[in-house]
Amino acid sequence: MNEAELIRLWQKSRQQIIIAQLAPTFLLITTAGLVEQVRDAGQVTVWAVIGILLASGILGALAEYTAAHEAQAVAKDLGSLKTKSTLAETIVKTAPWMHVVKYLTPAIFVGIFIALFVALTR
Structure with a gap:
């Protein structure tokens, strides 16, 4: 692959x-604002919301992890090119920050999920 194709793949991974992040973030924010109403709707609703949050969070984290992992592979390929543009060099230098997406972002989701779980089930 040439540099332009690799940069397009990098951009596609970033977009992914x-x-x-959109759906899980929206669900977490919405749930945080509706804790009282969800609890008032009964245990079945509480457990349905918990399941939705969990499924969305797992799928979102998996999608983020794989896209970040692929972006790091693209950066590695960019780094192996003999000549690179400034943009390609910048991508190679910033690729390690994808570890934040792979590990820290899901950890934050877990923390928020636990807080909402406690709020919904108390």
Whole structure:
């Protein structure tokens, strides 16, 4: 692959990461704002919401992880090119930050999920 194709793949991975964050983030924010109403709706609703949050979070984290992992592979390929543009060099230098997406972001989700779980089930 040439540099332009690799940069397009990098950009596609970044876009996938952003899109993968939208649904779980929206659900967490919405749930946080509706804790009282969800609890008032009964235990079945509480457990349904917990299941939705968990499924969305797992799928979102998996999508983010794989897109970040692929982006790091693209950066590695960019790094192996003999000549690189400034953009390609920047991508190679910033690729290690994808570890934040792979590990820290899911950990934050877990923390928020636990907090909402406690709020919904108390």
